[in-house]
Amino acid sequence: MKLFKKIVCITLALGLALSIAACETGGNGGGGGGNDDDDYFGGGAGGKTVVRFYSFNNSETNAELKKALKDDFYVKNPDIYVQTEISTGSFYTNLLNDFAGKVEADVFGMEPGEIYPFLSAGYLEPLDNYFAASETVSLDDVWDINKAAYSYDSDTKTFGSGKTYAVMKDWTTDSMLFYNRSLFTADQLAMIEADDDGDGVADPLTFAEFETLCDQLLKRSGSTITQYSFLPGLAEAKVLAQFITNAGLSWFDPANGYQSTFTNPAVKEVVKYYYDILGKNDVNNVGSTFMPIFAQGKVAMIMGGLYCIEAYGLDSLDLGVAYPPVKDDSIECKPYTTGCVGFAISSRSKVKDAAFKFIEWYLNYYGAIDARKCNNFPAMKKYANDMLNPEVNTDPVRLRCTQFFHDSLSKAVVIDRNPYCSQASLESVEFAYTGEYLEGEMSFNEFCETLDYEINKRVRQAKQAE
Template structure:
């Protein structure tokens, strides 16, 4: 998941004609691209791709501006005010609502056979389709895997990482350390992120579902609660798991890097961060342990989409086409923050053969896509508020999830 927490980039492009023809006497036109930036290195790689784009398109000038918070709020406000960018990033979980609202340009008429649309992972592409119309081209994806501190496992006499959730809980107990025996835990076995984008696959582990056929919340079922209860028990009963705030860290990745948690579920975006920020940390990754004898994880993807109100649609598509081409994708994918959405690029860069990245690649085949209809943004807020209260022991899980589902569905009903 983006890392599921964005900022925004606005790129102004000077384009020469709507037909994209070269004429040094023609007045250039301006289009914009908005997205987010996880770190400065990502921005540098994007700048390199843009410079290559400018070289191949000498009548295009690129200007980049970073906006640091509330990305979707900014995009929605601009769409309402008819001043939205021509092209912008869109996460899969936000896509259904924007597609239904009619603010996105269908891309089918722009896509030619040489673009090789079938090179994209179908699950990623389908996240931005409706009634056979393509509304976005996936630029990348991420999944979750189990990160583990190799030094901590070796010190505890653990030969290999857990392969099932039962093994994970037992391993976490061995890795939880109270050095002074004073009740203050120095190292927790497991790091936890309580938000719904990280917990949806737990709801589905025993047959639960996030929404019903009418897009109303449906996670408050015996099956859905069974998976979530595993998280609650590890946090409250076992006392072998911690949230980042419990150990004074700003993020799950930071808590792992600092050695405050010995294992954690995180996305591939954490790999460059950990290597750069904690160079002495010895860590490895493995696929998420099986739950109920089933493999599971989350899949997060982001696409480039076109504003239907754009007055420079030919130029906008030219940019999308370049950024999601094989060469454009390879240029930035080498950083490893996210994985390329084209199968050919993923194979060429050998992420599936890299031990630290291969668990994330494998997860794309069986993971749960972070998308569930138009109402998901409403459901997220209600779930997050109540689930964390259950983790903290403020209310039983069934009561918390019933309250969360009722609140979400009431808001969904009123919005229809």
């Protein structure tokens, strides 16, 4: 199968830059150099307390942050200096290496799917007492999903209760189904916008209905695709995981030591369903976002989060938003939040109070800004209400989509998390082998067996390292 490989490269580079800048702000380790521990763990410089912040930011976003720090944070906190550091490679691999070398930053980014190795090693500082002492931020004003994402009981090794080890900066349901209404017929719109329960929100398509639309909306001129029916807007492994969840399944089995389920017949059925759709759309590579192509009007449906509207200029389209499909009507739709990207503090930091001052400021300063930009929903619920105000959110497309995304938050779940094989590890495995399968170099059974083997290998190695 063939996928315009130049576009893959271009969209990968553009997509990563835009999506990471839009929805992720974390921290960067950046070990090495000749600094001593005082420097690396927030030692003073020029009479100020230095807080090192390791970030997913690109250079442009980092420059904007530095300006905001100068214009606002330093005015309010003249005794603190924030040293920003940008990730230049694999963020979490670098961060774990920095912890191993005792050169980690004071504050850094965190995601629900990546947090477990840091928790099990005792690397993260509980934030509950800092929030309790704060006069401007409260955990009670943070969306409840933060507890599911970042609260952890070390005795029972379960999420959703216990201490709070990170706080998200913003969030969205990341796997909602965007569709370009102008590419649909009246009958097709009636299918995707059906509202049988009359709640004002379209019902999720079943897998069968979604496949029907995918077949109808795919257009070719000879061997060339002129209109793609569906392309993933997220990493393909994230979209695959959403389909598996909406089939009432998981890609791992907690009752069986968190081992892979990719050789389970029911899971294999979903895997084949998903990749058959990608195959028909000539996808033979992975890891790329196709949002730029969707923004050009060449794709009928794609998955993404609220931030995509601003990041890719989607408000220029006749844009619709639907829930991700479910296997059948008996299964509850559970749209993922794949990011909930937020902040954590090193348990070894010598400047924890100053580090939390930065987090506290960020939640308030950028909460107000994000509400005006109508990007992701700020972590502080009080700012999110402004996004539903037509006097603040004056773009009619963004206002309509923001309302729909806001409604979807009540159904949101944190992406399935395997404590012994992170989401990034799943994506790396999928990235390594999906192209071979879609190119016909590997049979479907071989593909599933390879995924199963590689995931179980990582689970086994992680358990041995505990």
